[in-house]
Amino acid sequence: MRVLVIGSGGREHALCWAIAASPLCDALFCAPGNPGIAEEAICVPVAATDIEGIVALARCERIDFVVVGPEAPLVAGLVDRLESAGIRAFGPTAAAAALEGSKGFTKDLCAKYAIPTAAYGRFRDAAEAKAFVRRRGAPIVVKADGLAAGKGVTVATSVAEAEAAIDEAMVAQRFGAAGAEVVVEEFLEGEEASFFALVDGAHALPLATAQDHKRVGDGDTGPNTGGMGAYSPAPCLTPALEREVMERIIMPTVKGMAAEGRPFKGVLYAGLMLTRAGAKLIEYNVRFGDPECQALMPRLMSDLLPALLAARDGVLDGFDLRWYPDSSVAVVLAAKGYPGEPVKGTEIRGLAEAAGGDPSVKIFHAGTKRVDGRLVADGGRVLTIVAWDKDVAAARDKAYAAIDRIQWPEGFCRRDIGWRAVPPRPR
Ligand code: AMP
Ligand code: GLY
Numbered sequence: 001m002r003v004l005v006i007g008s009g010g011r012e013h014a015l016c017w018a019i020a021a022s023p024l025c026d027a028l029f030c031a032p033g034n035p036g037i038a039e040e041a042i043c044v045p046v047a048a049t050d051i052e053g054i055v056a057l058a059r060c061e062r063i064d065f066v067v068v069g070p071e072a073p074l075v076a077g078l079v080d081r082l083e084s085a086g087i088r089a090f091g092p093t094a095a096a097a098a099l100e101g102s103k104g105f106t107k108d109l110c111a112k113y114a115i116p117t118a119a120y121g122r123f124r125d126a127a128e129a130k131a132f133v134r135r136r137g138a139p140i141v142v143k144a145d146g147l148a149a150g151k152g153v154t155v156a157t158s159v160a161e162a163e164a165a166i167d168e169a170m171v172a173q174r175f176g177a178a179g180a181e182v183v184v185e186e187f188l189e190g191e192e193a194s195f196f197a198l199v200d201g202a203h204a205l206p207l208a209t210a211q212d213h214k215r216v217g218d219g220d221t222g223p224n225t226g227g228m229g230a231y232s233p234a235p236c237l238t239p240a241l242e243r244e245v246m247e248r249i250i251m252p253t254v255k256g257m258a259a260e261g262r263p264f265k266g267v268l269y270a271g272l273m274l275t276r277a278g279a280k281l282i283e284y285n286v287r288f289g290d291p292e293c294q295a296l297m298p299r300l301m302s303d304l305l306p307a308l309l310a311a312r313d314g315v316l317d318g319f320d321l322r323w324y325p326d327s328s329v330a331v332v333l334a335a336k337g338y339p340g341e342p343v344k345g346t347e348i349r350g351l352a353e354a355a356g357g358d359p360s361v362k363i364f365h366a367g368t369k370r371v372d373g374r375l376v377a378d379g380g381r382v383l384t385i386v387a388w389d390k391d392v393a394a395a396r397d398k399a400y401a402a403i404d405r406i407q408w409p410e411g412f413c414r415r416d417i418g419w420r421a422v423p424p425r426p427r
Contacts, residue, residue, distance in 0.1 A: 011294065014384075019305050024305050052193070066089040074100075077093070090266060090311060096263065099268070101427075107120045119189050122182075133159055150225070194234075196269050198268075199266060203249060213227065213230065219416065229329070245270065294384040327395045329392060338380035353403040367379015367381055
């Protein structure tokens with residue numbers, strides 16, 4: 001079959017790598033892709049959010065199946081448009097993508113279907129939001145309702161900070177329309193974990209567990225990012241906890257969405273806080289996590305493509321996925337300045353030799369481009385280096401050894417990815 005993957009990040013590189021290995025895949029395309037993806041797929045320069053351009057590309061290349069990586073085209077209705085053009089697509093419709101596209105929608109769904117989450121209020125008026133903040137006190141969390149490229153959440157340690165975040169979203173309109181409404185919610189304490197399930201509208205199949213590292217600095221310090229590294233499996237997500245999350249969070253959501261007339265298909269990604277009162281939902285994403293996907297794909301023993309097709313076709317019931325017992329560690333190499341303004345255009349050398357010929361090391365590209373044959377940085381998160389081995393410590397050591405062979409003085413990474421599973425090695 002002829003497959004088209006949408007997106008250009010490390011997540012999409014990992015998806016292309018897994019799909020290219022499927023015996024079902026006769027031809028693989030990616031729009032727009034990146035120089036790393038170009039080694040697995042034919043890259044076509046159509047933007048991920050150019051819905052009509054993607055439909056035209058899918059028709060022109062006689063694509064049988066489209067796999068959508070990022071959230072923006074999902075929220076904008078790419079899957080609806082492809083399906084109505086008769087092209088099968090993996091991912092939720094716009095109505096179902098509201099689980100990521102509107103935090104207020106998700107909170108109301110949780111309230112209606114008794115899904116554990118932080119207590120909250122929804123506000124379209126800044127004064128009312130601030131009055132709620134003053135009533136509840138700090139710490140408290142302020143979130144822009146819509147998509148804000150991961151920057152719309154403020155965990156405020158004081159009432160003044162929360163009020164400033166409300167002003168930034170609603171008065172200064174820093175996130176545009178996405179911040180016209182805010183959710184103000186209770187601060188949850190605990191360890192965070194990512195939980196992924198493939199969903200076919202009615203059934204859900206949990207994927208292997210993973211844990212992200214959201215803060216930019218070692219020891220979970222500094223500003224939030226899209227994710228600086230991940231590892232899998234995550235020991236904090238015990239089998240008992242996995243069952244609890246499936247029963248109390250994922251399945252009520254799948255059933256609730258179907259009951260609301262918005263059946264969800266695709267990857268449901270629950271950001272969880274493991275509190276003393278049990279797992280609570282922080283937020284939903286409607287796609288694979290990045291860099292969690294890069295940590296998961298090397299552990300997948302089964303063929304990814306039939307699983308994605310089963311989710312699309314509504315036949316996941318009874319479907320099984322097998323995973324290698326190995327642990328994987330994915331470390332993000334970012335351009336200095338990230339998550340603020342990353343330095344762009346600096347040359348990266350030594351990638352070809354970095355893996356040292358080891359087949360259990362893989363370098364996924366995210367923000368790279370080729371200029372006159374040279375590979376240069378072209379984004380915040382630029383590469384994800386993934387290694388897998390018998391345990392987290394061995395996988396991590398291999399990933400960092402590969403990173404140390406990459407010549408890119410303008411890049412940086414966290415040195416403690418996987419620290420919750422094994423303490424970082426002293427340098
Ligand atoms: P989100 O974009 O919703 O994932 O939020 C970004 C980060 O903010 C999360 O990964 C958490 O670290 C933090 N966060 C969000 N909501 C809460 C909450 N209710 N309590 C504590 N931390 C939160
Ligand atoms: N790793 C966090 C995310 O994909 O949103």
